[in-house]
Amino acid sequence: MVANPPVVDDRRKVVVGFDSGNGVLAAFAYDDASLRPLWSHSQNHGSHMLWYPETGELVSAHHDAERGVEQVVVRDIVSGAEKARVDTGSPIQSVVFPACGTRRDFYWCSMLAVSRISVE
Numbered sequence: 311m312v313a314n315p316p317v318v319d320d321r322r323k324v325v326v327g328f329d330s331g332n333g334v335l336a337a338f339a340y341d342d343a344s345l346r347p348l349w350s351h352s353q354n355h356g357s358h359m360l361w362y363p364e365t366g367e368l369v370s371a372h373h374d375a376e377r378g379v380e381q382v383v384v385r386d387i388v389s390g391a392e393k394a395r396v397d398t399g400s401p402i403q404s405v406v407f408p409a410c411g412t413r414r415d416f417y418w419c420s421m422l423a424v425s426r427i428s429v430e
Contacts, residue, residue, distance in 0.1 A: 317361045317368060317387070324348060324387050326368055328355045335370060337390055349390030353383065356405045360416055367393065367429075369416060373403035380404055382418050382427055398425040 316327035325345075326337045336350040353372045360369035368387045373380050378401050384394040398404075404420035411417060415428035 314356075314358050317359050319361065319363065319366070319387050321363065322366060322388055326359065326361075326387060328353070328359075328370070330354070330356050337387065348388065351385075351390060354403065356403045358407050360408050360410060361387065369408065371398075371404060371418070380420060382425070384429075394429070396427060398427075399423045400425070 316325050318325045323340055324337055325340055326335065328335045333352055333354045334350060335353040335355050337348040338345050339348050353370065355370045355372060357371060366387045368385045370383050370385065371380055372383050380398045380400045380403055381395050382398055383392060385392055398418050398420060400420035400423040402421055404418065406419040408419060409417045413428070415426060418425045418427060
């Protein structure tokens with residue numbers, strides 16, 4: 311089930327979507343005539359994603375059910391490489407909107423926590 315809109319990077323010709331029912335986050339390269347898989351990761355994401363067009367960083371979430379905590383995951387939008395991962399402090403998966411800050415930071419809102427996360 312896809313519940314929220316994908317992220318579309320027109321400059322890099324990449325679209326990223328997720329299947330929250332099956333725990334998959336995936337990217338596809340596109341052009342006027344085709345769509346081809348770029349990468350796919352097992353990731354329990356549920357909310358809107360953030361995308362930083364200047365750096366190509368994609369911010370998403372992962373609910374780690376074994377540990378009982380939601381994490382924020384930063385990936386390179388083209389390669390899918392994980393650049394950072396941090397616990398948010400929330401024991402449940404968020405389906406709430408995150409918000410960009412003003413200094414390479416963002417606010418991750420969940421049902422039980424608001425986390426400010428910054429990049430140095």
